[in-house]
Amino acid sequence: MDLSEVRREYLKGGLRSSDLPNEPFALFEKWMTQAKDIQLLDPTAMVVATVDDNGQPYQRIVLLKRFDKNGFVFFTNLESRKAQHLEGNNKVNLLFPWHNIERQVAITGHATKLSTAEVLKYFVSRPKESQIAAWVSKQSHKLTARQALEIKFKEMKQKFADGDVPLPKFWGGYIVKPESIEFWQGGEHRLHDRFIYTKDHDNWNIDRLAP
Known part of the structure; x- marks a missing residue:
């Protein structure tokens, strides 16, 4: 081109x-x-x-x-x-x-x-979903499939549903x-x-x- x-x-x-x-x-x-x-x-x-x-x-x-x-x-x-x-x-x-x-x-x-x-x-100060995403993503590491990431996000969202998300x-x-x-x-x-x-x-x- x-x-x-x-x-x-x-x-x-x-x-x-x-x-x-x-x-x-x-x-x-x-x-x-x-x-x-x-x-x-x-x-x-x-x-x-x-x-x-x-x-x-x-x-x-x-x-x-x-x-x-x-x-x-x-x-x-x-x-x-x-x-x-x-x-x-x-x-x-x-x-x-x-x-x-x-x-x-x-x-x-x-x-x-x-x-x-x-x-x-x-x-x-971040939205709760962003706080949870910080726990979910092993940034820059290899990932087998997006589905694994989404499953982990749902698990962590349920874990922290009733309280604050720790750092x-x-x-x-x-x-x-x-x-x-x-x-x-x-x-x-x-x-x-x-x-x-x-x-x-x-x-x-x-x-x-x-x-």
Whole structure:
């Protein structure tokens, strides 16, 4: 299949140095708010890239659940492939692909496990079915058939029918503490605007990158 003719112009706006705050979190919050306000589909969805012991990169999409100046938070099964990778190499890359508004945000940093108290606070806020699903799925492990998963879900739903769902010991979360945050805004004729914030102790350096 030849896809060389699939192209379009990026015409939704630009990004100038005068638009940039001194630190990246204010701009990220502004962009996230704008994405939510226009009801962009899954604005919190981000690609998480990790690397295994052989140097093989893997990517998957997870949902951002919180962010502030300390970092970006997501939750997962601690026995999953991504969690196993992070045990050996906690360097991580996050990517927000906001295609409809011609923007991307790419973040590099280190992932650190959240405390049990932080994980529990989020876990109890989830719908009960999602809490049960956390118990059912051995994330990233081989599964003989979907029916086995559905049967297990029904069993666990019955088990926890009359009470609270406890936090599984194998379920947790991470905060990604950023070392760089790059903002990409599509531009006409492929002259995109790219700015990267790089952490320098307590300050952030800002550089424009060629598209």
